[in-house]
C-alpha cells in the first residue's frame with residue numbers, strides 16, 4: 001500500500017510576526033521555518049502504519065517553494081521513503097493547496113493519506129477535509145487514536161467534552177492531533193540516509209482561487225491592565241472590579 | 250446580488266448550542282444588511298429547544314429529521330445540507346467554528362463550489378463585498394479575506410459574536426423535513442465523555458493553572474476556585490506535558506482556542522503559544538508572582554503575588570459575594 005503524508009513548511013511558533021511590504025503577507029526576514037508541528041504526528045502515523053503492514057511505501061508531499069525541501073528532508077530523515085515537491089512560489093488559498101494535493105494523491109494512487117489537523121501559519125484546519133472531498137475520500141479529522149484493519153477504519157477524534165468514535169473505510173484522509181503518537185526523532189543514520197533519497201519536483205496543479213487575502217494587520221495592542229495589588233489583601237478589590245466594573249460575576 | 254443565507258445550527262444530544270444561536274443571529278443580521286433573508290437548519294432527531302431559534306430573526310427554521318442523523322456523521326450531514334442548499338439556493342452558509350463546524354464547513358464548500366473562510370471574528374461589508382477578519386499565526390496577526398466565489402461558507406469563532414434577539418420578531422416558520430436514505434459512509438458509533446468536567450472550549454468562565462502550581466497535588470486550589478465561579482479548569486502546556494493535567498484541558502496553540510467571558514490565569518507566564526489560545530477572552534485576570542510575566546500584557550486585572558496565598562482567598566471571597 002502506498003501511503004501519502006502531506007506536510008507544510010511553516011514559521012516557528014515562537015517567531016515574531018511583522019507585516020510585509022505588500023500589506024497582506026508576513027515579512028519573512030528573520031523568520032525560521034520548521035515542519036508544521038502537527039505534521040510530525042502525521043509522519044509518525046504513516047511510518048507506524050507501514051511498519052505494521054510490513055510492506056508498502058510512504059511518500060511525503062509538500063506544496064511550496066524551493067525552501068520547503070528542508071521540511072521534506074526532515075520527513076525523509078524520520079524514515080519516509082521519498083518526497084515530492086509541488087512547486088509554487090506564490091501563496092495559494094486553502095482550496096488551491098487542496099487541489100494540488102488531491103491531484104498528486106490521485107497520481108500516486110494512494111488510498112491512505114495522513115495530514116496534520118492544522119498548519120500553524122494560517123491556522124485553518126481545512127486542507128484535509130477539502131482534499132478528501134475533492135477526491136471523494138472519507139475523512140476523519142483531529143484524530144487521537146486510529147486502527148486500520150483491511151478496509152475498515154476505526155478512529156477516535158477529539159471534540160468538545162470528550163472523544164467521538166468514528167467508523168469509516170478506505171480510501172481515507174486522516175488529520176492528526178497531538179496524543180495520537182509520539183513522533184520519533186530523526187537519527188543520525190536517518191539524516192544521512194535522507195540525503196540519498198529522491199525529492200521529485202513537479203509543478204502544482206493549476207486552480208482558480210476562491211478567496212483572497214486583502215489585508216493583514218497586527219492586533220491592536222491591549223491597554224495595559226490594572227495591577228490590583230501584590231498579595232491576598234487585594235482580593236476583595238479584585239472581586240469588586242469583576243462584579244461592578246467587568247460585570248462578569 | 251446575494252440570494253438567501255443559511256445558518257447551520259449545532260446541537261449536542263438534541264439541544265441546540267449557544268454558538269448555534271450566535272450563527273442564526275449573525276445570519277439574520279447579515280441578511281438584513283444585504284437586503285435578503287436568512288433561514289436556519291438543524292440536522293438531527295428530536296431537538297428540544299428548536300422553538301427558541303425563531304427569536305433570532307430568521308424566516309424559517311428547517312429541521313432535517315432522521316434518527317440515524319441524531320449523532321454527527323460527516324458524510325451524512327454533508328449530503329443533507331448540500332441538498333438543501335442546492336434545492337433552495339442558499340448563497341452564504343454560516344456555521345460555528347466548533348469541532349463539528351470545522352469538520353463540516355470545508356466539505357460543504359467543495360460540494361457547493363464555494364469559498365470557505367473559517368474562524369471569523371469580524372464580518373464587514375465594504376460596498377457589496379463581504380470582508381471576513383480572522384486570526385492567523387496563533388493570533389499574532391489578523392487577516393482580512395474576501396471570498397471570490399458567489400457561494401460562501403464561513404464559520405464564526407464561538408462566543409465572539411453575541412446572539413441577539415431580533416427587534417421585530419415575526420415568529421419563524423418551523424419546517425420539519427423527514428429525511429431518508431442517507432448514505433452513512435462514516436458514522437459516530439459512540440461518544441466517550443471526559444468524566445464530569447465542563448469543556449474549556451464551551452465554558453463561559455475558565456480558571457487555568459500553569460507550572461507555578463508546583464505540582465498536580467495543588468490543582469485542587471484551581472478546582473475549588475473553578476467550582477466557586479462555575480468555571481471549567483484549563484491548563485498550560487507545561488503542566489499537560491508534565492502529566493499533571495489531561496490534554497483536553499490544554500489551552501493554546503496546540504491545545505484549545507477559547508474565548509470565554511472571564512479567563513483566570515494562575516501561575517502561567519503567558520508564552521506566546523498560550524496567549525494564542527486565550528487572548529480573545531473578554532476579561533483576563535492574572536495571578537503571578539513575577540510582575541514582568543508576559544501574561545500581564547494581556548490581563549485586564551492582575552495580582553502580582555504568591556498564588557498559594559491569593560487563590561484560596563479569591564475562592565472564599567467569590568463564595569461570599571455569590572451568597573450575598
Ligand SMILES: Cc1cc2nc3c(=O)[nH]c(=O)nc-3n(C[C@H](O)[C@H](O)[C@H](O)COP(=O)(O)OP(=O)(O)OC[C@H]3O[C@@H](n4cnc5c(N)ncnc54)[C@H](O)[C@@H]3O)c2cc1C
Nearest residue numbers: 459460461485486487501502503504516517518523538556
Ligand atoms: C510548538 C509549540 C506549541 C506550544 N503550544 C502551547 C499551548 O498550546 N499551550 C501552552 O500553554 N503552551 C504551549 N507551548 C509552550 C509554551 O511555550 C510555554 O512553555 C508554556 O506555555 C509555559 O507554561 P507555564 O506558563 O505554565 O510555565 P512557565 O513558563 O514556567 O511559567 C510559570 C509561571 O508561574 C509563576 N509562578 C511560579 N510560582 C508562583 C507562585 N507561587 N505564585 C504565583 N506565580 C508563580 C512564574 O512567575 C511563571 O511566570 C508551546 C510551545 C511550542 C514550541
Ligand SMILES: Nc1ncnc2c1ncn2[C@@H]1O[C@H](COP(=O)(O)O)[C@@H](O)[C@H]1O
Nearest residue numbers: 006008063115116118119124125126127
Ligand atoms: N502547502 C502544503 N503542503 C502540504 N501539505 C499541506 C500544505 N498546507 C497544508 N497542508 C496539510 O494540511 C493540514 C492542515 O492545514 P490547514 O488547513 O492549512 O490548517 C496540514 O497539517 C498539512 O498536513
